[in-house]
Amino acid sequence: MSKNILFIAPPAGGKSTICARLVENDGYIHIATGNLLRDIDASSDLGRKVQDKLSKGEFVDDDIVIELLKNKLQNLNGKPFILDGFPRNLHQARVLEELLNEYHLTLDLVIELIVSENTLLKRITGRQICPNCERTYNKYFMPPRVSGICDDCDVLLTSRIDDNEETFKVRFDTYMKETYPLIDYYREKGLVVKIDGEDNIYEQIVSVINDD
Numbered sequence: 001m002s003k004n005i006l007f008i009a010p011p012a013g014g015k016s017t018i019c020a021r022l023v024e025n026d027g028y029i030h031i032a033t034g035n036l037l038r039d040i041d042a043s044s045d046l047g048r049k050v051q052d053k054l055s056k057g058e059f060v061d062d063d064i065v066i067e068l069l070k071n072k073l074q075n076l077n078g079k080p081f082i083l084d085g086f087p088r089n090l091h092q093a094r095v096l097e098e099l100l101n102e103y104h105l106t107l108d109l110v111i112e113l114i115v116s117e118n119t120l121l122k123r124i125t126g127r128q129i130c131p132n133c134e135r136t137y138n139k140y141f142m143p144p145r146v147s148g149i150c151d152d153c154d155v156l157l158t159s160r161i162d163d164n165e166e167t168f169k170v171r172f173d174t175y176m177k178e179t180y181p182l183i184d185y186y187r188e189k190g191l192v193v194k195i196d197g198e199d200n201i202y203e204q205i206v207s208v209i210n211d212d
């Protein structure tokens with residue numbers, strides 16, 4: 001059985017890698033607000049505004065992010081979804097609740113991924129992404145077969161503009177201040193399950209999804 005899932009994890013907590021497996025193996029729709037924002041044409045007015053926020057590690061304006069989210073939630077065609085990157089604060093959590101009610105959807109599970117700060121930093125500085133298929137590699141933990149080249153597409157891998165130590169610090173501090181309190185919010189609703197984000201993450205998650 002499938003459950004609609006929300007991931008709460010620090011920046012570079014490993015959400016996108018795990019979500020890719022859930023999409024491929026379990027038929028999930030991945031709603032990743034960071035990806036949706038990065039996909040906006042950078043030469044448009046909106047794109048320039050968004051890129052500026054991303055490069056500083058700051059939140060993008062709610063109205064922009066919520067519009068992207070609505071579009072995804074309205075086009076699920078009955079498939080289960082994984083939310084990754086939204087909500088990021090209590091205000092967004094309340095907006096999400098309203099939208100889910102409006103679209104007759106439920107949130108069934110909130111997964112808190114536990115990862116040490118040391119691992120996060122290595123994931124950030126080593127992360128490389130294929131601009132074509134969006135597959136994520138890490139030069140320390142999961143390198144491609146040929147250094148700097150996507151195994152599947154044979155194109156040069158790129159890095160995100162916000163994947164450096166300085167921006168990581170802003171993103172991590174904001175996560176602790178604004179996003180981490182959401183764990184309590186969802187714990188009160190009985191939805192939170194903690195997962196060790198360093199080992200056998202996929203297997204742990206599948207076992208929680210199948211647990212009733």
Ligand code: ADP
Pocket residue numbers: 010011012013033034035037053054057058059060061062065084085086087088092162171
């Ligand atoms: P990470 O979880 O590694 O920080 P994401 O891809 O989730 O990466 O987000 C990257 C950036 O996109 C954030 O630092 C922020 O600027 C922007 N962003 C993503 N989701 C939201 C959101 N819900 N509200 C505001 N800004 C967002």
